[in-house]
Amino acid sequence: MVSSAQQGTLGHKQTWLLPLLCLLAGGALIGISTNLAKYAGEIGLTPLAFLFWSITGAAVILFIYALWRRELPPLNKPILSYYFVAALVSVAGSNLIFFSAIPHVGASFVALIISLPPLLTYLAAIVLRIEPFTKLRALGVIAALAGAGILAARKFSAPDASVFWIVLTLxxxxxxxxxxxxxxxxxxxxxxxxxxxxxxxIAASGLLALVSIVPHYSLAVPMTGLLPLGVIVLQAFVFAAQFLLLFLLQKTGGPVLLSLLGAVGAVVGVPIAIFLQNESPPEGLILGASLIVLGVILVTYGGVKMMRAEKGSVSE
Structure with a gap:
């Protein structure tokens, strides 16, 4: 009996520990990625070129990893459709918006805005009955959204605010x-x-290559030294780890916990932008960031309680 109880406790820990570790590590990589995009712009890399080559590099890294695990991505019509739709909304479209907006609104603001998806994801998950409604997790999502909303409102009220880029970032x-x-x-x-x-x-890389057909959108990398290439290689490894963790978290933690990657990314990315890249702290930072952290805690804890309840009902 004691052995069985110990195994049950270990099973509960493994159930929530893996998604939590994926959330924290993946979110940290998002914060780092946002700041790398800002630095890339400062050394002459355009948002499209930086995103395309780093995504392509990440695709190669993950393809080699899949080859080593003998889990190559299959190729058939339904799977190809999945790749391209997921690539458009999750990688190419969203990241091109964020990377293009960073020079205009700052890396810290973009890092904070990436924390906004929880409310939209949670509402859709409830409507589509992917996840059950729980008050604790709903409160956490609202707290994270309120924190990001405060920061966005303060950004709009700034005298030098670029309304177009703020709206596009949103x-x-x-x-x-x-x-x-x-x-x-x-x-x-x-x-x-x-x-x-x-x-x-790979699908995202193909979509970004199509964008380069548009005038004034080039994939050229400045050949002024090894620094631009080095930043691209670093971002490629960051992307590879980030998207592998994204899929792992998707599988183990569900879409709402997954959407909190951005909130964790904000907590990591904003201090890097302020202290290492000399950005001015966004107005309302303390209140906004505190609400975001509270939201992450509530949603994570609510998920743990929900999984424990499900395990208990199955064992009965």
Whole structure:
């Protein structure tokens, strides 16, 4: 009996520990990625070129990883559709918006705005009956959204505010929320995260290459030294780890917990932007960031309680 109880406790810990670790690590990588995009612009890389080459590099890294695990991404019509839709909303479209907006609104603001998808994801998950409604998790999502909303409102009221870029930046979380729900609803059966991630990134690379056809959107990298290439390689590894963790969290934690990646990214990305890249702190930072952290805690804890309840009902 004692042994059985110990195994049950260990099972509960493993159930919530993996999603939590994926959430924290993946969110931290988002914060780092946002600041790398700002630095890339300062050394002459355009948002499209930086995003395309780093996504392409990440696709190669994850393809080699999938090859090593013997989990190559399959190629058939339904899977290809999944890759391209997921790539459009989760990678190419949203990241191109964010990376293009950073020079105009700042890395700290973009890092904070990436925390907005929880409310949209949660509402869609409730409507589509992907997740049950719980008061604790709803309160957490509202807290995280309120924190980001405070920061966005203060940004609009700034005298040098770029309304176009602020509004465009706010469109990015909508795409991320759509991606969270889409990947959950249409996750191909019997396929692992390491098989799906490279396929999505290869599709994203192809979509970004099409954008380069538009005048004034070039994929050229400045050949002034090794620094631009080094930043691209670093971002490629960050993207590879970030999207692999994204799929793992999608599978183990669900779409709402997944959407909190942005909130964790904000907590990591904003201090980096302020202290290492000398950005001015956004107005309302303390209150906004505190609400975001509270939201992450409530939603994570609510998920733990929900999984424990499900385990208890199954064992009965």
């Amino acid at each position: 469109c990015g979380p909508v795409l991320l929320a759509i991606g969270n729900i889409y990947r959950t609803l249409y996750w191909p059966a019997n396929l692992s995260a390491s098989a799906l991630a490279p396929g999505m990134l």
